Amino acid sequence: MTDMTPLPVSTPITAETAPPVLDLRGITVAYPRHDAPPQVVLDGIDLTIRGGEMVGLVGETGAGKTLLARAILGNIPGDGRLTGGTLAYRGQDITRIAEDDSPVRPGRDIALIVSNPRRELNPVLTVGDQITNVIRHHLGLPKDKAEARALAMLKAVAIPDPERRMKAWPHELSGGMAQRVVIAIALACTPELVISDDATSALDVTVQLQVLEMLQALVREQGVAGLFITRDIAITAHFSDRLVILYRGEVVEEAPRDAFFDRPQHPYSILLLAAFAHSEEMRARWTAEPLPAGVKPACRFADRCVRRQDRCLTERPALRETAPGRRVRCHFPVEG
Ligand code: SF4
Structure with missing residues (x-):
């Protein structure tokens, strides 16, 4: 050297x-x-x-x-x-x-x-x-x-x-x-x-x-x-x-690694972790019935989301801070 x-x-x-x-x-x-x-x-x-x-x-x-x-x-x-x-x-x-x-x-x-x-x-x-x-x-x-x-x-x-x-x-x-x-x-x-x-x-x-x-x-x-x-x-x-x-061109969650794996907050993140854990039961529990044909929801994940509500269909969620260093794009993030 x-x-x-x-x-x-x-x-x-x-x-x-x-x-x-x-x-x-x-x-x-x-x-x-x-x-x-x-x-x-x-x-x-x-x-x-x-x-x-x-x-x-x-x-x-x-x-x-x-x-x-x-x-x-x-x-x-x-x-x-x-x-x-x-x-x-x-x-x-x-x-x-x-x-x-x-x-x-x-x-x-x-x-x-x-x-x-x-x-x-x-x-x-x-x-x-x-x-x-x-x-x-x-x-x-x-x-x-x-x-x-x-x-x-x-x-x-x-x-x-x-x-x-x-x-x-x-x-x-x-x-x-x-x-x-x-x-x-x-x-x-x-x-x-x-x-x-x-x-x-x-x-x-x-x-x-x-x-x-x-x-x-x-x-x-x-x-x-x-x-x-x-x-x-x-x-x-x-x-x-x-x-x-x-997810589909948007950031839906951002978090330090340990916080993310301890407690993911976006429903899509939980689906990713279900694949990580090879848990078919978890994947089934967090996968929604599809929306009726022709419905164009404001939230891009709504057609797969078990937590969706009427607001998700009409109002695009913003990426907002939920804790220092953590942000999630969801009206109803997973708490706890
Ligand atoms: S905004 Fe609604 S549909 Fe979109 S991820 Fe959050 S709960 Fe699900």
């Missing part, structure tokens, strides 16, 4: 003392439709992430998790548009800054790790060259120092026999090994925010836990902020400090 730019491992930065790395306020994304108003797919999302903390963003397929990650990176797919809200990075409002002038350098300040590592790796470059190239591009280090740093990153992500793996080709790696290499590339330039978008779902359980433990340790030690996107709420029980629950 003496012949290279040191990794910024120092006193761990706690969530309480660090300034927000990312602060989203009211982020709204819509897609135009022919002969109809734009379809709003993310609706007023608030999200704050500090250095050294892992935030678990949980929701089912189609809830808008990946789209939110793309919006953070300024890369909304298709003809979707950011139609409302602000996005602040390190306290600077970057919502309207053009890509060329943005202070955020994707891959340098914000790293995205996705679920298919093999697609991320260049098949015609060795592992060592891929990491080295990224380091040279973003940090401008000379080749020998970049290679030393690349090797240090392979050691940091616990790749066995890292000197030999530097010379390996992507097709020679197992799935878990390839995912570690992708994480090494993502963290090699010490980004301030790491977004893991369902990054470990394709791995077997043992490897998944190893990779997540390693990712969590690196987030803690380097004081970067982690946004951990997943459909699997069980994983967040181990690897998140705070949970944000997304």
Whole structure:
């Protein structure tokens, strides 16, 4: 480590003392439709992430998790548009800054790790060259120092026999090994925010836990902020400090991890926990009869909610604070 730019491992930065790395306020994304108003797919999302903390963003397929990650990176797919809200990075409002002038350098300040590592790796470059190239591009280090740093990153992500793996080709790696290499590339330039978008779902359980433990340790030690996107709420029980629950483009609950698992307040959160507990009885108890065809309730969860009342059909619930650090979007949250 003496012949290279040191990794910024120092006193761990706690969530309480660090300034927000990312602060989203009211982020709204819509897609135009022919002969109809734009379809709003993310609706007023608030999200704050500090250095050294892992935030678990949980929701089912189609809830808008990946789209939110793309919006953070300024890369909304298709003809979707950011139609409302602000996005602040390190306290600077970057919502309207053009890509060329943005202070955020994707891959340098914000790293995205996705679920298919093999697609991320260049098949015609060795592992060592891929990491080295990224380091040279973003940090401008000379080749020998970049290679030393690349090797240090392979050691940091616990790749066995890292000197030999530097010379390996992507097709020679197992799935878990390839995912570690992708994480090494993502963290090699010490980004301030790491977004893991369902990054470990394709791995077997043992490897998944190893990779997540390693990712969590690196987030803690380097004081970067982690946004951990997943459909699997069980994983967040181990690897998140705070949970944000997304349902059909809205945040419906936000809470510190322990408070959430002790006492979830939104009926949808309870359904997620029923799946977590593999409790068919709990799931049945918290699943409602569907609403009659044609009824368009104001609360997006009303058609599945056992607690719905007339008010839920006519008045959209606001996301409101129920305790310090806890917010829930429900007229009749679960108490106690
Ligand atoms: S607002 Fe009503 S329908 Fe919506 S989640 Fe709360 S109780 Fe259920």
